[in-house]
Amino acid sequence: MKRHLSGLLPALYAALLLFGLTSASAAEWPRQITDSRGAHTLTQAPQRIVSTSVTLTGSLLAIDAPVIASGATTPGNRFADDRGFLRQWSDVAKARRVQRLYIGEPNAEAVAAQMPDLILISATGGDSALALYDQLSAIAPTLVVNYDDKSWQALLTELGTITGHEAQAKARIASFNAELAKTKAAITLPPQPISALVYNTPARTANLWTPQSAQGQLLSELGFTLATPPAQMQTSQSQGKRHDIVQLAGENLASGLNGQTLLLFANDERDADALRNNPLLAHIPAVREQQVWPLGTETFRLDYYSVRHLLTLLNQRFKS
Structure with a gap:
């Protein structure tokens, strides 16, 4: 099954990217992404990404992907801020004005209201919206991403490929690897x-x-x-x-x-x-x-x- 990324929505996301890196050039699109639901053709780099998984959102923010809204967990619990976003990236989400979609139970109407050009779903876990796949895929191209079988680096690399932010993913991983080597020695x-x-x-x-x-x-x-x-x-x-x-x-x-x-x-x-x-x-x-x-x-x-x-x-x- 192939789904096409609409080019009709305006590009609303603009930011200075870390290290002066830029996202993939127009020459690198379209590109084909395969997930558990088949092959999907993305005709251009997404500009309005909705993450239904609070787990995936942190990695999207780390590579400067244009995530505009995210699912959330219970606000103010031991892991989350007052909006239900994970504390380790809460300040980043606030600075980039990421909107909260819903708390816990997935809601297709809330997703549609954001007018996304790409929707990401986690394959497993408590933050998976897989049950709504058919509804969500009618709104915009929808990809299913596994995070339970890979390292965070592999997940970051995969999301970099999907969003056209491979350079940012590589830079983040390289920075971390340097810190990891120091820690291992210490x-x-x-x-x-x-x-x-x-x-x-x-x-x-x-x-x-x-x-x-x-x-x-x-x-x-x-x-x-x-x-x-x-x-x-x-x-x-x-x-x-x-x-x-x-x-x-x-x-x-x-x-x-x-x-x-x-x-x-x-x-x-x-x-x-x-x-x-x-x-x-x-x-x-x-x-x-x-x-x-x-x-x-x-x-x-x-x-x-x-x-x-x-x-x-x-x-x-x-x-x-």
Whole structure:
């Protein structure tokens, strides 16, 4: 199936691009993008992008893509600002006047009101609007993007190709790689292997990051080794089939957290204390040896902004 990007909407987005970079020239269009729904032909660089996924929005902002509106999460929760945008890029979104589409439940009418020339949907996760694909694709060309099976760098590269901002994506990745190399040289790794997770304090459950997740891949780049959970462990799939997490609950919680160190993403010291004080986890090696480290609430979704924050935290925790 081919969908064509309309050239009728005026170009309303203009900004000075970081490092003096420009988006793809007219000579590089049209270009064909293939996703899970087929092949799509974009006749020109998009100028009015709507992101239905709050996870994708941070990466779009990082490459200076013209995102005009975004889906949001619950305002004022532990991850988000008063509009429901993730805190790590909240100030950037405000400066660029990104509009909020809706909170949580996708709304096709809200998307249509923005008159987009490109709509982006995440393939999985709580911020996926995939159920509205047919409605959204009738409004404008609509692409489905997976973020649960790749690093944040790979996602940034993919979005750069879609938007014509490849140069910006490369520059951001190069800048980060330089910081990562410095961090890797500066830290002493805690006991290995490690379990990387998000701990749900009220429910006493956890989402364990897999090697395929952006979090898992970043830790591998830094030299960490991820522990392998028991092969026969029963896991929940309440969020559908995902590549980035293994859901742990009940008797699987202790057996799944089998690393010598626990790194808690999207968690603060209160969550770490709650995990340490969970009587069902008192016997596991990481708790027994006091190797439980929270990495802050800005690390729930990884993008250019949150990974830089994460490197700062890792430097503080494990500096040689």
